[in-house]
Each structure stands twice: as structure tokens, then as C-alpha cells.
Amino acid sequence: MTVSSNPPKTSPILGEALRELKAIFGERVSTREEDLLTYAFDATRQEYPPQAVAWPMNEDEISALMRWANRHHVPIYPRGGGTGFTGGALALNGGVTVSLEKMEALIEIDETNRLVTAQPGIPLGDLKSALQKKGLFYPPDPSSAKTASLGGTLAECAGGLNCVKYGVTKDWVQSIRAVLPNGEITQVGTKARKNVVGYDLLPLLIGSEGTLAIITECTLRLIPYPTRRAAFIALYDKVSEAMTSVQAILMSGVTPSALEFIDRRCLEAANAHIKGADMPLAEAMLLVETDGFEDQRVRDDLNRLQAVCRERGAREIRDSQSEEERMKLWSIRKNLSPAMHAIAPYKTNEDICVPISEISGILDDAYAIGERYQIATLCFGHAGDGNIHVNFMTHVEHDPNVEKAVAELFEATVKRDGSISGEHGIGVTKAPYISLEIGESTRELLAGLKRLFDPNDVLNPGKIAFSPQAI
Amino acid sequence: MTVSSNPPKTSPILGEALRELKAIFGERVSTREEDLLTYAFDATRQEYPPQAVAWPMNEDEISALMRWANRHHVPIYPRGGGTGFTGGALALNGGVTVSLEKMEALIEIDETNRLVTAQPGIPLGDLKSALQKKGLFYPPDPSSAKTASLGGTLAECAGGLNCVKYGVTKDWVQSIRAVLPNGEITQVGTKARKNVVGYDLLPLLIGSEGTLAIITECTLRLIPYPTRRAAFIALYDKVSEAMTSVQAILMSGVTPSALEFIDRRCLEAANAHIKGADMPLAEAMLLVETDGFEDQRVRDDLNRLQAVCRERGAREIRDSQSEEERMKLWSIRKNLSPAMHAIAPYKTNEDICVPISEISGILDDAYAIGERYQIATLCFGHAGDGNIHVNFMTHVEHDPNVEKAVAELFEATVKRDGSISGEHGIGVTKAPYISLEIGESTRELLAGLKRLFDPNDVLNPGKIAFSPQAI
Numbered sequence: 001m002t003v004s005s006n007p008p009k010t011s012p013i014l015g016e017a018l019r020e021l022k023a024i025f026g027e028r029v030s031t032r033e034e035d036l037l038t039y040a041f042d043a044t045r046q047e048y049p050p051q052a053v054a055w056p057m058n059e060d061e062i063s064a065l066m067r068w069a070n071r072h073h074v075p076i077y078p079r080g081g082g083t084g085f086t087g088g089a090l091a092l093n094g095g096v097t098v099s100l101e102k103m104e105a106l107i108e109i110d111e112t113n114r115l116v117t118a119q120p121g122i123p124l125g126d127l128k129s130a131l132q133k134k135g136l137f138y139p140p141d142p143s144s145a146k147t148a149s150l151g152g153t154l155a156e157c158a159g160g161l162n163c164v165k166y167g168v169t170k171d172w173v174q175s176i177r178a179v180l181p182n183g184e185i186t187q188v189g190t191k192a193r194k195n196v197v198g199y200d201l202l203p204l205l206i207g208s209e210g211t212l213a214i215i216t217e218c219t220l221r222l223i224p225y226p227t228r229r230a231a232f233i234a235l236y237d238k239v240s241e242a243m244t245s246v247q248a249i250l251m252s253g254v255t256p257s258a259l260e261f262i263d264r265r266c267l268e269a270a271n272a273h274i275k276g277a278d279m280p281l282a283e284a285m286l287l288v289e290t291d292g293f294e295d296q297r298v299r300d301d302l303n304r305l306q307a308v309c310r311e312r313g314a315r316e317i318r319d320s321q322s323e324e325e326r327m328k329l330w331s332i333r334k335n336l337s338p339a340m341h342a343i344a345p346y347k348t349n350e351d352i353c354v355p356i357s358e359i360s361g362i363l364d365d366a367y368a369i370g371e372r373y374q375i376a377t378l379c380f381g382h383a384g385d386g387n388i389h390v391n392f393m394t395h396v397e398h399d400p401n402v403e404k405a406v407a408e409l410f411e412a413t414v415k416r417d418g419s420i421s422g423e424h425g426i427g428v429t430k431a432p433y434i435s436l437e438i439g440e441s442t443r444e445l446l447a448g449l450k451r452l453f454d455p456n457d458v459l460n461p462g463k464i465a466f467s468p469q470a471i
Numbered sequence: 472m473t474v475s476s477n478p479p480k481t482s483p484i485l486g487e488a489l490r491e492l493k494a495i496f497g498e499r500v501s502t503r504e505e506d507l508l509t510y511a512f513d514a515t516r517q518e519y520p521p522q523a524v525a526w527p528m529n530e531d532e533i534s535a536l537m538r539w540a541n542r543h544h545v546p547i548y549p550r551g552g553g554t555g556f557t558g559g560a561l562a563l564n565g566g567v568t569v570s571l572e573k574m575e576a577l578i579e580i581d582e583t584n585r586l587v588t589a590q591p592g593i594p595l596g597d598l599k600s601a602l603q604k605k606g607l608f609y610p611p612d613p614s615s616a617k618t619a620s621l622g623g624t625l626a627e628c629a630g631g632l633n634c635v636k637y638g639v640t641k642d643w644v645q646s647i648r649a650v651l652p653n654g655e656i657t658q659v660g661t662k663a664r665k666n667v668v669g670y671d672l673l674p675l676l677i678g679s680e681g682t683l684a685i686i687t688e689c690t691l692r693l694i695p696y697p698t699r700r701a702a703f704i705a706l707y708d709k710v711s712e713a714m715t716s717v718q719a720i721l722m723s724g725v726t727p728s729a730l731e732f733i734d735r736r737c738l739e740a741a742n743a744h745i746k747g748a749d750m751p752l753a754e755a756m757l758l759v760e761t762d763g764f765e766d767q768r769v770r771d772d773l774n775r776l777q778a779v780c781r782e783r784g785a786r787e788i789r790d791s792q793s794e795e796e797r798m799k800l801w802s803i804r805k806n807l808s809p810a811m812h813a814i815a816p817y818k819t820n821e822d823i824c825v826p827i828s829e830i831s832g833i834l835d836d837a838y839a840i841g842e843r844y845q846i847a848t849l850c851f852g853h854a855g856d857g858n859i860h861v862n863f864m865t866h867v868e869h870d871p872n873v874e875k876a877v878a879e880l881f882e883a884t885v886k887r888d889g890s891i892s893g894e895h896g897i898g899v900t901k902a903p904y905i906s907l908e909i910g911e912s913t914r915e916l917l918a919g920l921k922r923l924f925d926p927n928d929v930l931n932p933g934k935i936a937f938s939p940q941a942i
Contacts, residue, residue: 157667159665186913194824194853197901199675199679353664354663356584419663421668422667426669442659442672445651445672
């Protein structure tokens with residue numbers, strides 16, 4: 001595991017400031033070392049202990065905290081499940097980490113309007129399960145769903161496996177309540193499905209990585225839960241043929257609920273390190289799923305997509321004959337990441353996104369970069385969105401060659417009219433690269449937005465590289 | 472027709488300022504009275520002649536114009552097809568109207584990535600037709616599609632008949648190029664389907680009613696064109712039963728491509744004033760359409776939804792037996808607005824939007840308000856979104872009772888957790904009501920956003936009520 005250890009950059013919170021903090025949170029604020037260490041990490045495995053951790057119970061406490069932060073110029077770091085891949089929850093500059101875990105209520109399931117209202121701390125998986133029991137579906141489904149907090153998935157605009165059919169988190173948020181950096185409470189959006197009143201702050205706040213507001217409540221749109229699913233894998237001798245199939249699938253009139261790509265190296269890793277995987281080997285594998293409400297229709301859709309894959313050069317197609325087989329396929333797909341760690345202990349996973357026509361090319365680029373720097377390079381991802389996870393595996397921590405490889409990968413991505421992050425965000429880890437993709441005038445505007453919301457730069461400073469502390 | 476005549480508020484553009492303007496546009500700028508009058512109107516029928524009209528050919532000219540505007544403090548009003556219902560294109564304070572009509576190129580249809588790139592001046596209908604010929608579908612479809620410019624539909628975040636299945640304009644924009652108020656050119660978004668790099672400016676600019684930027688090019692997402700459609704009407708003795716059917720349809724697992732509501736008064740108006748309409752009468756009618764790629768499936772979907780309507784109390788269901796019949800239904804639906812003008816010459820059409828559970832209640836409110844002020848009140852709209860068009864018809868222009876009725880309707884809408892505009896925007900006509908829906912802290916933030924983008928308030932000032940000139 002990659003672990004950077006970083007001492008707090010500022011002196012302890014003492015005296016009047018500490019007394020005020022305790023007046024807001026009582027027992028629910030801590031400066032004990034074990035708490036600071038517990039909340040120092042996220043999925044980046046970097047370590048930045050905060051100076052204090054607070055556990056608010058409601059938006060008024062968060063509002064009071066933000067006013068306190070502005071008075072004392074102390075950074076505030078909102079934190080959900082700590083599952084982010086780019087360091088959004090890290091306490092870069094000391095300050096107070098605000099864990100939303102106690103604000104985890106599922107407030108209302110409004111079946112008539114197909115809406116759910118919940119607090120940010122609820123684990124996404126718990127929310128999805130509760131909804132499924134009512135026959136309702138909230139599609140966003142990042143791999144971390146089990147432990148990621150709902151609020152964190154909104155802050156990062158999480159994606160996942162079914163975006164090709166259902167879009168990303170942003171597409172499902174109806175309204176939010178949030179505390180602004182100055183402590184004001186704002187309500188953005190109503191319960192009306194369409195709304196063109198004023199500038200739309202909702203998609204600006206969703207995906208802003210906790211730098212513009214702390215979400216305290218959200219209302220999400222729902223659809224009926226698709227009760228039927230079927231899946232198949234298609235094997236290809238050439239990556240380019242697999243990607244031609246992807247294009248054809250997306251024009252077939254049947255939108256799959258998942259359209260995943262896995263390369264030969266990942267299949268080999270699965271067979272070597274996932275018990276009972278027994279995957280067939282091929283240069284490229286597509287994992288295709290259809291969903292719906294009737295067995296026959298879901299099956300017809302699947303057959304249609306199988307025919308498309310055959311016409312476009314699939315060497316072999318294997319149907320998942322049972323629900324058990326289908327679940328096994330997904331289990332292997334979801335265990336690719338841990339399986340890779342058996343190849344080499346240090347993994348750098350970049351979630352680049354390119355137009356469909358460029359997937360084949362960017363994979364060539366990625367493998368060539370890996371070869372040049374002698375880094376094992378394994379790729380899989382959401383082919384239906386062009387969102388490919390490129391994994392550089394190394395035996396050395398902080399391998400300078402990985403840094404060079406990542407920079408070259410990002411340059412190649414932007415050249416292919418792609419984006420350096422499809423779903424993980426910028427946070428800390430991608431901050432140095434943002435200017436590859438976003439021109440100066442736009443960056444100035446984004447920095448201005450941050451200043452407008454947070455003139456004292458107290459809310460999650462140093463993230464997305466617009467603030468002065470940016471690395 | 473409601474016509475307000477307003478003289479320009481500022482003195483003519485003369486001397487050096489005029490010479491500079493001519494240096495940018497040559498023959499493509501005019502201060503002739505006939506041009507100023509031609510561009511003084513939009514669909515609100517209010518009249519605000521600008522001091523000059525310019526017809527740019529490219530983004531560099533628009534950039535030069537914005538720099539000129541900041542130097543001379545002259546307002547700039549971007550204008551598309553002039554079909555807006557809330558006055559977004561009106562030259563409220565004199566200044567220069569920028570007609571985008573000469574920037575009307577369809578730049579590229581990228582079939583592989585299902586994207587189209589076009590300039591803002593292209594009429595939406597022309598773009599949709601060109602795409603349909605290639606088997607591609609761009610769903611947004613406001614009633615004004617034939618003459619509305621693409622850029623205008625982005626500026627207003629246009630909706631239309633099929634939002635219940637396909638969403639609004641915002642959901643289909645992949646990237647834009649735009650000139651900012653300071654003259655800088657910005658590119659927002661890439662060709663990658665997923666992108667979480669920096670704050671998402673795209674949905675902020677889409678729907679900003681030409682107050683934050685002038686869109687000079689846009690790339691839109693496409694899907695395969697659904698070649699099959701079928702429709703039926705369901706008649707109800709009670710509005711509430713129709714709305715219970717709407718709820719049930721939305722939970723049925725079949726998403727209709729249109730789910731429209733028409734009230735008894737509209738049906739009567741259609742029979743009286745649309746030749747050959749011959750509609751059955753009922754308290755409420757639903758017009759339901761399904762679309763897809765195979766006759767049998769579209770038919771199965773239709774049958775399923777008909778069963779849902781019957782179970783929920785539909786008194787009668789009439790299938791459109793042929794494409795001709797289906798087209799006739801839509802023709803009647805689309806001609807409701809002109810038909811109403813035969814009842815009374817002055818129409819005030821408000822596009823409120825409420826949660827589905829509140830449609831029945833807001834209709835009761837609207838009829839009661841109409842009765843109280845003795846104003847004929849006819850309602851129809853996009854029931855699947857809760858987006859209802861409430862039409863107050865009067866024989867007197869600027870009837871003060873209509874103003875009171877509108878204010879009460881908006882108050883009732885907000886009480887029902889709805890929005891005062893589902894698709895027409897705020898512009899000039901709804902600006903006085905914005906604080907009903909948006910709280911002070913959020914309005915301050917929106918005003919701050921406007922100042923950030925446009926510190927001299929030169930781009931479309933007076934719209935959305937954030938700028939000092941707001942009415």
C-alpha cells in the first residue's frame with residue numbers, strides 16, 4: 001500500500017477556539033490522537049491527520065462550525081465514508097475533519113413522486129437496499145457503494161457500472177440542502193421535476209468535491225427497480241473489434257445496463273488470483289448485461305446484443321445460464337482490483353475517459369507507456385462510457401516512473417479529446433494535471449467560483465487546485 | 472396580442488463607439504430603424520428596440536464585441552429565433568442585439584460517437600431533421616422547434632413533449648464553446664461522456680438565459696432514432712383519477728415517450744376552433760405515446776399502459792389506429808394554444824411545475840383563482856413531469872386581475888413544493904416572482920455568480936432579476 005505520512009501543518013487548536021468548538025459539539029468533537037489518526041486516511045492511502053474531528057448531528061451545528069472556521073481561519077474537511085480515490089476527504093492542512101457519519105437518516109421514501117430524501121451519512125448500499133425493498137431503484141453504483149456515504153458520492157459525482165444506461169449521480173439528484181462556506185444554509189431545487197428558475201446550482205455543487213458546500217440533506221429521483229437481469233461475455237482476438245462492437249451496441253436500439261471491458265492481463269490476473277475464476281483468455285472481453293421487468297424481453301435484448309457482437313468479430317460468446325453464473329461474472333469483475341495487487345503491491349489506478357472511437361487507441365497508448373517504463377499495465381473499465389481504468393502496477397512505492405507514465409497517459413487522453421477523470425474527481429492526486437484539460441480562462445473562472453463561495457478558503461482547501469494551498 | 476412599446480433607454484451609439492462597431496462587423500451591423508424594430512420583439516410580444524443589431528460570423532467577432540461593450544458600457548443582447556416566452560432576447564435597455572442567425576452551420580455529425588457539433592444559429596428543427604436522416608435522435612423538442620435556434624434552446628434549457636422519457640436540453644449537451652462577458656473564449660467539456668474535472672460549468676451555462684456567456688458552438692449527445700411510435704388517449708371523469716394513472720404509468724416499468732394532460736376546457740376549445748378536431752369530452756384526457764424500434768414491442772408497451780389507465784379509472788380509451796390518427800392527435804395538442812386565442816385574444820401562459828402528487832391540487836387552485844377573478848382558465852401540459860401550462864385568457868390587455876391571478880398561482884405552486892417555471896425561464900416576465908421560490912442566501916449567491924462572470928453587467932442585463940436594472 002502507498003502510504004505518505006504527513007504531520008499536521010498548523011499548531012493545535014487551543015484556548016478560546018477550542019472552547020467555542022466544544023460549545024458547538026460538546027462530546028462530539030475530539031482532539032485525541034487515535035481519532036486524528038483514524039480519520040487521517042482515505043482510499044488514496046495518504047495520511048493527513050486533522051487537528052480535530054467533529055461529528056455533527058444537524059445542519060445548524062455545521063453552520064456554526066463554518067462560522068467558527070471563518071472567524072479562526074481554520075480549514076474544514078467534510079468526510080463521508082473515506083472511500084475516495086483522489087484524496088477529497090484528506091485534511092491536507094490540519095484543521096477540523098467533519099465526519100457526517102451521524103447524519104445518516106433515511107428521512108422519507110415518497111413512493112408517489114418516486115423520490116427519496118436522506119441525510120448525507122447514510123451508506124449508499126444501505127439506501128439502495130432500503131429502496132429495492134420498496135421496488136425502487138437509485139441507479140448510481142460505484143464499486144465502493146457498500147461503505148461510501150451518500151454525501152460523498154454526491155460530492156464526487158460517483159459513477160459505476162451502469163452509467164451507460166442510467167447516467168451518473170448528477171442525473172439523479174432532485175434537490176439538496178447544504179451549508180455554504182460562510183455558514184448560510186441553502187436549499188437548491190424543489191420537488192418539481194423540471195425547473196429553470198435562476199442558475200442551476202445543483203450540478204455545480206454535485207461533483208464539487210466538498211469545496212463549495214457541505215451537503216446536509218438530499219432528495220434523489222428514483223425509478224422502478226428492474227427485477228430481471230441477464231448477462232453474457234464476448235471474447236475478441238483484437239481490442240479494436242471489441243470496441244467496434246461497443247459502438248454497434250450503442251446504436252442497436254437496446255441500451256445495455258452494463259457494458260464492461262476487461263483486457264487479457266486482467267483476465268490472467270483473475271485466473272491466477274481469484275479462486276475459481278476460470279476465465280477464458282482473450283485479448284479483450286466484453287461483459288454485457290441487460291435489465292428490465294420481463295424475462296422474455298431481457299432475454300430478447302440479450303440475444304440482440306449477442307448477435308451484434310458476433311457480427312462485429314466476437315470469437316466466442318458465453319451466456320450466463322443462471323443467476324449464479326451472472327453473479328460470478330460480476331464478482332470476478334469487482335475483484336479485479338484486489339487480484340492485481342497480487343501481481344505487484346503498488347497500484348496507480350487512473351480513470352480516464354475518452355470518446356468511444358478512441359478507446360482502442362488510448363489502450364495502445366497506455367500499453368506503450370507501460371512498456372517504455374517497464375510497468376505492468378492492466379486495463380478494464382466502463383467501455384460503454386469510454387471510461388477506462390488504467391492500472392500501473394509497481395513493486396516500488398512512489399516509483400518516479402509511474403509519475404511520468406501517468407503524465408504521459410493524461411497527455412494522450414487529452415489529445416484524444418478525453419478527460420483525465422471520468423468518475424474519481426481531482427482532489428489532491430490529480431490536481432497537478434488539471435491544466436492539461438482546462439484552459440486558463442476557464443480555470444480562472446473556476447477559481448473565481450471558489451472565491452465567490454469561500455473567500456477565506458476554509459472549506460476543503462487545497463483540493464481541485466484552485467486554492468492557494470494547491471500542491 | 473399583448474404589445475408593450477418601449478423607447479430605447481439610452482442615447483444612440485455615435486462617434487468612436489460606432490466606428491469601432493463598424494470596424495468589427497463592417498456591413499453586418501445596422502442602426503436602421505427597420506432593423507431595430509424587426510429585432511425588438513420576441514414571443515412575449517413586448518417591444519424593446521435595440522440601438523443596433525449585429526450579425527456576427529464567428530466567435531472572434533463576438534469576443535471583440537464583448538470587449539467593445541465593456542469599454543463603452545453598452546448592453547449586449549444575444550438573440551436566437553426570438554421564440555422565447557419570458558423575454559430573454561429583449562433589448563431592455565437599448566444596446567446591441569446580437570443575432571446569431573448567420574452562425575448556423577451544422578459542423579459535424581460524428582456517427583461513431585453519436586455526437587453532433589453545430590453553431591447556435593441553426594434552427595432546432597433543421598438540426599433534428601438532418602440527424603433523423605442519419606438514424607440519429609436529439610430528443611429536446613419544444614413546440615417552437617421549427618423556428619427556435621439551437622443556441623436559444625440551450626440558453627433557455629428547453630423542454631418539450633418527450634421530457635418524461637428523455638429529459639431536458641441540459642441532459643443532452645456534451646460540450647460548448649462560448650464567449651464570456653469579458654470577451655474571453657472558453658471551451659467547456661470534452662468529447663468524453665463522463666467528466667469530473669473541475670466544477671461543471673456546462674449545466675450552469677445551459678439555462679442561464681444568455682446572461683453568463685454567448686454560446687458559439689455546441690456538441691450534443693445523440694441516440695438512435697426511435698422509428699416506431701404508437702399513441703392512445705384515455706378519458707377520465709375526474710382529474711384526480713387521471714393523475715393517479717400518471718403515477719401508476721411512471722411505476723409500470725414502461726416509460727412513455729409522451730404523457731400529456733388536456734383539460735375539458737381545452738378539449739372544448741379544440742372542438743370549437745380546430746377544424747375537424749372532433750375530440751371526445753371529458754374532465755381530463757391523457758395523451759400517451761410509446762416509442763421504440765420494433766412494432767410489436769411498442770404495441771406491447773402501449774397495451775400495458777392502456778391496462779394501467781383502465782385499472783385506475785379511465786372511462787374510455789381510444790387507440791390511434793394509424794399513423795395518420797396519431798399525427799392528428801398531436802396536431803390537435805400542438806394547436807391548443809392558437810385555439811385558445813379564439814376564446815379571448817389575450818393569453819397569459821404560465822409553465823409551472825409541481826410534484827406529480829400535486830398536479831390535481833394545483834389544477835384545483837388554478838381553476839379557483841380563475842373563478843375568483845372571472846378569468847377563463849384552461850390547462851394542459853406535460854403531466855409526466857408535473858409541468859402544467861396554465862392559460863389565463865382575457866379580453867383586456869394588461870388586465871390587472873391577471874397579474875394578481877399569476878401571483879396567486881405562483882404562490883400556490885411554491886406551497887406545493889413546485890417551481891414557477893418548468894421550461895420557459897425567468898427572463899423579464901417572471902423576474903418579479905423569483906424570490907417566491909429562491910431564498911435570500913441563494914439569490915445572493917446567484918447574483919454573485921452573475922457579477923463574477925459579468926462585473927460590468929453588459930451581457931443581457933435585467934434578465935433573471937439579479938442585475939441592478941432588474942424590473
